[in-house]
Amino acid sequence: MAESESVKADIIYDRERVLDRIDVTENKDGGILKEILKPGTGDETPSQGDKVKVHYVGMLEDGTEFDSSRTKGEEFTFDLGRGKVIQGWDMGIATMKKGEVAKFTIRPEYGYGRSGSPPKIPGNAVLIFEVELIDWHGEDLTDTEDGGIIRHIIEKARAWDSPNEGATVEIHIIGKHNGHVFEDRDVRFVMGEGVDQKLLPAIENSVKRFRRNEKSRLVIQPKYGYGETGNPELNIPPNAVLTYIVHLKSFEKAKDTWELDDNEKVEQAYIFKDKGTKYFKEENFKQAEKFYEKIVNLLEYTTSLSEENKPKRDSLLLTAHLNLAMTYIKMENFASCETQCGKALKLDPNSEKAFFRQGIAYFHMNKPEEARTNFENALKTDPENKATRNWIVKCNQEIKKAADITKKLYASMMSDLGKGLEDKKVGGSKKGTHENKISGKENKKLEKAIDEMD
Secondary structure, eight states: OHHHHHHHHHHHHHHHHHHHSEEOSTTOOSSEEEEEEEOOBSSOOOOTTOEEEEEEEEEETTSOEEEEHHHHTSOEEEETTTTSSOHHHHHHHTTOOBTOEEEEEEOGGGTTTTTOBTTTBOTTOOEEEEEEEEEEEOEEOSTTOSSSEEEEEEEOOSSOOOOOTTOEEEEEEEEEETTEEEEEEEEEEETTOGGGGTOOHHHHHHHTTOOTTOEEEEEEOGGGTTTTTOBGGGTBOTTOOEEEEEEEEEEEOOOOGGGOOHHHHHHHHHHHHHHHHHHHHTTOHHHHHHHHHHHHHHHTTOOOOOTTTHHHHHHHHHHHHHHHHHHHHHTTOHHHHHHHHHHHHHHOTTOHHHHHHHHHHHHHTTOHHHHHHHHHHHHHHOTTOHHHHHHHHHHHHHHHHHHHHHHHHHHHHHHHHHHHHHHHHHHTOOTTHHHHOOOHHHHHHHHHHHHTTO
16 A cells, blocks of 8 residues: 555656656657756747757766766857757757756657667667757858858748749848848849849848748848948948848749750840840949859750750850950959950850950960960951050060060179179189189170060
């Protein structure tokens, strides 16, 4: 009887413990139970993609410790909700506040499952983790991970797909600076062309990483916002840090390249060409570069085109390379210009534009002789072209200038050498005279070389 009462008491105790714990699974199946050991501060909890910093101690049900950051003497950092840790951690730690200490009881299906993690964790093991959430910060969305665009997810997406380049996207944005709302609007745009709707590139690039129906807060540093000039129209001062609430409401994906047939690829390339030219005329050279590059990426390695479309492909590629070369001249990226002209000349070995633009690139790369050769080749196609002739004059001037500098340098060397020999002669030192003396024959060769530079 006493034993029966004891067992009954243990059952009641266990039930009370379960009632004290919180089921943090989405479908409330009891797979992750949380017990708060020390309350945290504030109301915020980390979001999917945030980089969180914790201390933890992991144990089996019998109390055997299998891992501990405290024993290792260093905090553990990981990206929340990205599958970097067991599911029980991703879901459990997302419920914690800063400074909170919690105990999680995690069933196998949210831990290491049937296989476990040998040799320390057997299969089908229930895990106990005591976790302290030290800090977290949002996900860095910049390519260089310089902290310029940080995302904090407000509402998680219910789907896993994201918009691709060329997708038609509808978002709602609310822009704030120091608590003041300076922008609150719906924006519908084609991914890659957000600039047409006066959308910050930082927002457009970030939306590529959003899931359908996701709502997030973006913290944008000045470098990725309105920079040192600010935006007087929106009352944004220089070097302002911006906060945007962005909701990805809907999008329709564009076809991927592999889904396009021959005719669609050619048609799409013509569209890219027109858009690139539009941005070039608007002096938005970065956007122009993007669309000309799209032509190359779409067609460069496409070899299965019909006989009808092959000439169109070659013409479009030639135009893309030539237009990229001109765009790079405007951007003063002369090395890339030279490369694009080289590709154009492989498609058309007699292209006047390719020779001319490559000549400009060589000239600005301090290669006047190569530049002159290019301009001379361009002149063969159009002998009366005044611009080409003017560039040849400039090249000749630079070549002569370089020759004059070299001549003066040799003359200076000769003068210094002669002076040194004269000083030794006056000093009466004969040691080493043989090694330093220039023969009459060698001296005449040097003088002849200098004269030939005129």
